[in-house]
Amino acid sequence: MRYSDFLKHVDEQTRFKGIVRYDEPLSAHTTFKVGGPADVWIRPSADVFQDYAAVLLTLARAEGVPIFILGGGANIVPSDAGFQGVILDTGGYRGCLAVEPGSASFAAGSPIDMAGEIAASRRWGGLEFLAGMPGSIGGAVYMNARCYETSVSDRLVETAVLELDDSVFQKKTVPFRETDFGYKKSPFQSRQVLILSAKFAVCQRESALIREEMDMHRKDRETKGQYRFPSAGSVFKNNRAFGKPVGKIIDELGLRGLSRGGAMVAPFHGNIIVNTGAATADHIRSLTDEVREAVRENTGFVLEPEIIFL
Numbered sequence: 405m406r407y408s409d410f411l412k413h414v415d416e417q418t419r420f421k422g423i424v425r426y427d428e429p430l431s432a433h434t435t436f437k438v439g440g441p442a443d444v445w446i447r448p449s450a451d452v453f454q455d456y457a458a459v460l461l462t463l464a465r466a467e468g469v470p471i472f473i474l475g476g477g478a479n480i481v482p483s484d485a486g487f488q489g490v491i492l493d494t495g496g497y498r499g500c501l502a503v504e505p506g507s508a509s510f511a512a513g514s515p516i517d518m519a520g521e522i523a524a525s526r527r528w529g530g531l532e533f534l535a536g537m538p539g540s541i542g543g544a545v546y547m548n549a550r551c552y553e554t555s556v557s558d559r560l561v562e563t564a565v566l567e568l569d570d571s572v573f574q575k576k577t578v579p580f581r582e583t584d585f586g587y588k589k590s591p592f593q594s595r596q597v598l599i600l601s602a603k604f605a606v607c608q609r610e611s612a613l614i615r616e617e618m619d620m621h622r623k624d625r626e627t628k629g630q631y632r633f634p635s636a637g638s639v640f641k642n643n644r645a646f647g648k649p650v651g652k653i654i655d656e657l658g659l660r661g662l663s664r665g666g667a668m669v670a671p672f673h674g675n676i677i678v679n680t681g682a683a684t685a686d687h688i689r690s691l692t693d694e695v696r697e698a699v700r701e702n703t704g705f706v707l708e709p710e711i712i713f714l
């Protein structure tokens with residue numbers, strides 16, 4: 405079936421508002437600035453997002469059309485050959501959806517930093533640790549993103565998802581259960597779900613203190629050079645069993661500055677690979693494999709990539 409026919413079929417069952425593009429370069433939607441064209445890229449508007457996504461996912465599954473859910477593209481490396489299927493971009497679905505005493509819900513496509521800003525403007529403390537992190541709320545929940553000794557799961561109250569049930573994607577609320585989450589692990593990584601929104605615990609706090617903490621984190625990331633080149637942050641997951649951060653292990657092997665094509669182990673951090681200008685997904689993958697192999701040979705530790713090769 406041609407994609408235009410498939411989308412027509414979807415449109416017959418629900419209303420669409422938003423943007424659709426064919427052969428859309430994914431390099432325009434990833435923080436690494438790599439990735440070939442997606443057959444179709446769709447970004448539904450906020451007002452139709454939930455209904456449209458439910459129909460799109462249901463029909464795609466029934467008709468065998470591959471779908472990939474894209475948040476902020478801050479943790480993925482799409483192939484240079486692109487993606488044969490439909491990219492569902494959550495970026496049009498953003499903002500604070502609901503507030504209750506002690507909690508606030510954000511739409512999945514909200515940029516992480518924006519959610520922090522909204523919270524700060526309403527004097528809700530609790531999300532300061534996320535300031536300056538690229539990506540979306542949906543992606544942060546999916547990845548159980550972590551920084552400054554805090555994981556997204558430390559603040560999560562519940563997640564609204566679309567999940568496959570009896571051949572149809574239906575809306576469900578998934579209450580937070582501590583045992584479902586781990587270091588950079590969420591239950592959604594092993595379920596066929598689209599995260600629609602996430603409810604976080606927040607508490608009233610003086611706005612000057614919230615701002616001070618957020619600014620400190622942003623400044624810290626800037627000082628560490630995180631925004632200097634396109635990247636996807638840490639390449640490998642840390643592991644307590646290694647006894648030290650992965651970045652330190654890579655540094656000690658003298659791998660900073662190692663490059664393959666336009667991809668380079670950041671001169672300022674062993675666990676970050678950067679795009680120095682002309683990197684391809686292939687360069688990033690080769691360099692990732694090479695670093696992994698060097699660490700395995702020299703230390704016996706097997707590194708687990710955190711970045712997702714699509």
Ligand SMILES: Cc1cc2nc3c(=O)[nH]c(=O)nc-3n(C[C@H](O)[C@H](O)[C@H](O)COP(=O)(O)OP(=O)(O)OC[C@H]3O[C@@H](n4cnc5c(N)ncnc54)[C@H](O)[C@@H]3O)c2cc1C
Nearest residue numbers: 475476477478479539540542543544549550551599636637
């Ligand atoms: C400069 C820099 C610094 C970073 N620092 C950190 C850090 O300190 N800590 C950290 O943990 N990460 C860090 N990252 C990585 C990245 O910011 C996080 O992993 C972020 O949570 C990814 O969100 P995203 O929306 O960009 O996800 P994407 O890259 O778009 O997607 C990642 C995965 O999540 C899935 N996904 C996304 N949205 C949804 C949804 N709504 N429903 C279901 N699945 C979804 C995708 O299908 C994909 O499998 C950094 C990245 C950069 C570039």
